[in-house]
Amino acid sequence: MDKQAIIMTIGAAKYKALGAWAQQYIAQFDFLNMPEQQDEETLNRINALIWESDLPDFQQVELAMQFYRDLPFMHFPYAAYEHYDSFSTYAKSVFWDGVRAHLFQGNEALSQPLMIVIMMQFLADEQLFEEAWAELTGPQANTKLLEGIVALNAPVSFELQKPVYLRLLGERASHPAIYRGLRGCLARGNIDAAWARSILPQLDLPADDEGMLALREELQED
Numbered sequence: 001m002d003k004q005a006i007i008m009t010i011g012a013a014k015y016k017a018l019g020a021w022a023q024q025y026i027a028q029f030d031f032l033n034m035p036e037q038q039d040e041e042t043l044n045r046i047n048a049l050i051w052e053s054d055l056p057d058f059q060q061v062e063l064a065m066q067f068y069r070d071l072p073f074m075h076f077p078y079a080a081y082e083h084y085d086s087f088s089t090y091a092k093s094v095f096w097d098g099v100r101a102h103l104f105q106g107n108e109a110l111s112q113p114l115m116i117v118i119m120m121q122f123l124a125d126e127q128l129f130e131e132a133w134a135e136l137t138g139p140q141a142n143t144k145l146l147e148g149i150v151a152l153n154a155p156v157s158f159e160l161q162k163p164v165y166l167r168l169l170g171e172r173a174s175h176p177a178i179y180r181g182l183r184g185c186l187a188r189g190n191i192d193a194a195w196a197r198s199i200l201p202q203l204d205l206p207a208d209d210e211g212m213l214a215l216r217e218e219l220q221e222d
Contacts, residue, residue: 001053003066022071043075057091065098072110077117096135104148123154137164150181175203193219
């Protein structure tokens with residue numbers, strides 16, 4: 001079973017129509033105002049053909065990511081989450097390579113569905129969140145991904161987030177992302193105020209910026 005075989009099984013015309021819809025969605029991406037998706041049945045059928053196949057699990061993951069690139073819907077990463085506990089170590093690495101390739105990398109249409117599944121499933125799962133966090137923020141994570149992660153204000157302890165901020169501190173271009181991340185953490189009440197105050201002077205941002213002044217004041221009060 002490969003991508004072309006699945007396309008032929010569901011019907012090339014159906015896949016072409018779904019692909020055309022997806023391309024329009026990508027070109028005019030607005031996640032809060034998505035056009036209605038009419039072919040839920042086909043998406044579910046593709047997922048069933050992937051995960052009920054006799055392929056090794058890592059090839060199932062690769063196949064799911066191939067379809068996700070064509071059809072960026074949450075169905076594909078969500079199905080991977082549902083099967084994640086049974087993945088081999090290699091299949092997990094293939095999955096996270098795919099996530100890092102698209103999450104916060106500049107293509108919002110490919111990033112946002114992944115972001116929602118990561119936030120709502122992996123990082124909300126008590127059994128998986130530490131593993132997921134390590135994959136998202138480890139040595140293989142590039143600067144764009146780390147900036148997206150701090151802006152996400154993920155539901156993890158601030159202690160886990162500190163190393164990410166420290167890595168970004170050495171990137172001058174990332175300082176606005178650090179500022180936004182700290183603002184978000186403060187708003188959620190998930191912050192070490194003394195630690196945050198200690199890194200503010202290291203940010204290469206205008207000292208008289210209204211936002212910076214407000215953040216400094218709010219951290220003093222916290």
